[in-house]
Amino acid sequence: MNTLAIDIGGTKFTVALFEDERMVRRESRATDREGGPEWMMAQIEAIAPAWKFDCCGIGFGGPVDFASQKVVLSTHVGGWRDFDLVKRIKDLFHVPVVMDNDANVGALGEAIYGAGRGARPLFYMTLSTGIGGGIVLNDSTVYRGADSYAGELGHITLQPGGPECLCGSHGCFERLCCGMWLERDYGRSAKELMQDEAFVRRYVVDLAQGLKAAVMMLNPARIVIGGGIAKAGDALFVPLHAELRRQVTGWSRARLDVVPAGLGDDSVLYGSVALIRSF
Numbered sequence: 001m002n003t004l005a006i007d008i009g010g011t012k013f014t015v016a017l018f019e020d021e022r023m024v025r026r027e028s029r030a031t032d033r034e035g036g037p038e039w040m041m042a043q044i045e046a047i048a049p050a051w052k053f054d055c056c057g058i059g060f061g062g063p064v065d066f067a068s069q070k071v072v073l074s075t076h077v078g079g080w081r082d083f084d085l086v087k088r089i090k091d092l093f094h095v096p097v098v099m100d101n102d103a104n105v106g107a108l109g110e111a112i113y114g115a116g117r118g119a120r121p122l123f124y125m126t127l128s129t130g131i132g133g134g135i136v137l138n139d140s141t142v143y144r145g146a147d148s149y150a151g152e153l154g155h156i157t158l159q160p161g162g163p164e165c166l167c168g169s170h171g172c173f174e175r176l177c178c179g180m181w182l183e184r185d186y187g188r189s190a191k192e193l194m195q196d197e198a199f200v201r202r203y204v205v206d207l208a209q210g211l212k213a214a215v216m217m218l219n220p221a222r223i224v225i226g227g228g229i230a231k232a233g234d235a236l237f238v239p240l241h242a243e244l245r246r247q248v249t250g251w252s253r254a255r256l257d258v259v260p261a262g263l264g265d266d267s268v269l270y271g272s273v274a275l276i277r278s279f
Contacts, residue, residue, distance in 0.1 A: 002054050036078055041088055062080060
């Protein structure tokens, strides 16, 4: 079975074609944040019609109402509120389509094909333009909560009264640690900042504080971090491990197994294949 996999993010989007579980085509482009959903639909329509596929899985970079299969909104790109993306893709390609939040889809990808194989429960965090989280349970299903909002770690408050987040709250984990705000606050890209040892030592204090919430609440067997910032490798993960050990409650014997995504930029694409096949 051939699957069209779509990863829609605030910085870039990627479309890929899978033959069974093997990726055979892949195209990635920068997201036009001013273009909104109609621009995105035009891009997908320009790329995918020449490809032959039987179904489509989508990871969307924002809250998704999984039960109704509708986008709730994008906190980084305007125009997406209540957008019926699944219907539009079905009408365009006439195949079954399933969508979820990109962090949930990335969690599935890493759990089944990547760095989370054999580790359950798994917590996956995307650390990129924004911050999101996905939880994969012992039976390899995604835990979405009562209203599809489980795993939204990016909007826990780390600094009450801190800088204002796009969500309207202050001092959110995402506001302090995601790539978009790092560049705005420091005038350098996250990639550059991760090469500055002094900056990273300060940065991992907030990063570990956010991850501590996942450790203490979920006690995952492993935490997998995906997204562009995770590509910093040991420059980020070595000080992060040390800071987590310092912060996590001394009596807790919870595992502190935190690793970068095994699939790199393709966690959501592989997860899209797993999503559509499990639906």
